Amino acid sequence: MTKVAIIGAGPCGLSALRSFEQAEKKGEKIPEIVCFDKQEDWGGLWNYSWRTGSDQYGDPVPNSMYRYLWSNGPKECLEFADYSFDEHFGKPIPSFPPREVLYDYILGRVKKGNLKDKIKFNTSVTNVSYDGSSFEVAYRDKKNDSISKDVFDYVIVSTGHFSVPFIPEYPGMKAFPGRIMHSHDFRDAEEFRNKNVVVLGSSYSAEDVALQCHKYGAKSVTIGYRHNPMGFKWPDGMKEVFHLDRLEGNKAIFKDGHVQETDAVILCTGYLHHFPFMSEDLKLNTGNRLYPPMLYKGVVWQNNHKLMYLGMQDQFHTFNMFDCQAWFARDVIMGKIKVTDNSEIEKDINKWVSLEEKLENADQMIDFQTEYTKELHTLSDYPKIDFELIRKTFKEWEHHKVENIMTYRNKSFASPVTGSVGPKHHTEWEIAMDDSLKTFLDQPKN
Ligand SMILES: Cc1cc2nc3c(=O)[nH]c(=O)nc-3n(C[C@H](O)[C@H](O)[C@H](O)COP(=O)(O)OP(=O)(O)OC[C@H]3O[C@@H](n4cnc5c(N)ncnc54)[C@H](O)[C@@H]3O)c2cc1C
Ligand SMILES: NC(=O)c1ccc[n+]([C@@H]2O[C@H](COP(=O)([O-])OP(=O)(O)OC[C@H]3O[C@@H](n4cnc5c(N)ncnc54)[C@H](OP(=O)(O)O)[C@@H]3O)[C@@H](O)[C@H]2O)c1
16 A cells, blocks of 8 residues: 655645545545654644743754734635635634634644544654655654654655744844844743834744734834835834844944844744755755745655655745645645656746746735646646635735735635635734634624
8 A cells, every 4th residue: 555654744734634535535545644743733833832942852842833923814815725714613704813713723624534643743753765666754752762664655745944943143142131032932022011122034024023022012123124124114113224233232233324222132034944854865955935946836856756845835825725735746646647757847847936036026926826826726626716816815915014014904805715704803903912712703793
């Protein structure tokens, strides 16, 4: 019997498990599957952990989620085609849910079957190699500190790429008297109440961590961008300045001459695609981009078609794109999709990579990833979902952010699966301090 290893039980690994389950429900004979996850439960980053640094077994904590995180994109853009928000919650819910609500949704469809039995938790994959016909996967049972090995025909890597922080150093850091941390270790914005905070970076973490600190009472928030500012209309108490030059005592000195007294520096400087467990010939080597090279259809390893990577792209689209990738990977593994010859693969990868390199703005990036996801969608039986509506929603969302970064999370959108429109949330995001599932779902009756 064909044996498949799935490494990681976050959203991508769960998409892979779900794809096989759906094929089995249709009466197809599916391979034997073993899924490994180094955490003690499923859900990947969404399985919030208070821990930072290393866990009780000495293993680095992969989790980068923080308390008070709300979805930064409309939930309608990430909805599963085979399991709508309406089905999970029994009613339409607002468009920008907090972390705990999305976690509940992600797990909803996989909890219904017996998929959990296929996952070895607290188990880190430590080595994957290929001998010309099969993969040897070595894994460590963290609780018992024992290493085992097993042989697989296919390997799906779904270990995420927002777990290993990229940590640059700036002059003066060693002598800085306050706190320096990466967003990977950020957990609770309350820590920065009444503090002057410097945030470095100009992408989603910088934007959201800075907003969190402001929302939960930081005295000031200064964002230092390196190349391009985010350029939002920041509220009083927040500003964006050009590139940190150095720290001198408790002063942050920026290259535009700006000087800011600071209690804490939060590095929102991104993450590394880090696969120390993959042998060199199988290792994806890329930065955070919309089309990492070496992956046919963004999934199949160019030099070994029995190896798949899921979710390795920079992400506008998330959960339904992961599903399209997983359904595609499943069909390659089950022989329903024949991978084309090497020259066609190279041509296809080069086409997408060169298109990506020409992208100039967010709307074009949204179009690019929507086209990619739509193409994948046509290749499997992943259920119908309105990607044109998702494209439109993403663009409206981008424009809402430009209009007002403090209010974009109060907007509502229509579901690409059921068509229902998310109701307005009972409390505007800026003053909604309690992000629990119960409070969020507790909508007043009309
Ligand atoms: C702070 C933050 C906020 C985000 N917010 C949003 C959001 O609002 N909306 C959205 O759509 N997306 C968001 N994302 C994007 C996020 O990438 C996806 O939502 C999603 O979690 C990606 O799923 P994944 O399965 O690829 O990776 P992960 O969620 O990272 O899961 C990977 C899993 O692999 C396991 N693993 C790793 N290495 C090994 C190993 N060697 N052996 C065994 N197991 C291993 C980990 O334990 C983990 O459970 C956010 C990301 C971050 C960092
Ligand atoms: N739900 C939410 O609200 C939420 C919150 C946080 C994160 N997220 C998700 O988390 C994922 C990761 O986002 P991310 O922002 O952490 O990573 P990212 O998108 O890869 O961005 C990394 C940022 O680090 C900057 N940077 C790198 N090196 C630097 C240096 N030496 N000095 C200053 N800046 C430097 C980059 O700047 P340059 O552009 O100048 O290179 C870039 O702005 C995204 O998918 C995002 O959606 C979601």
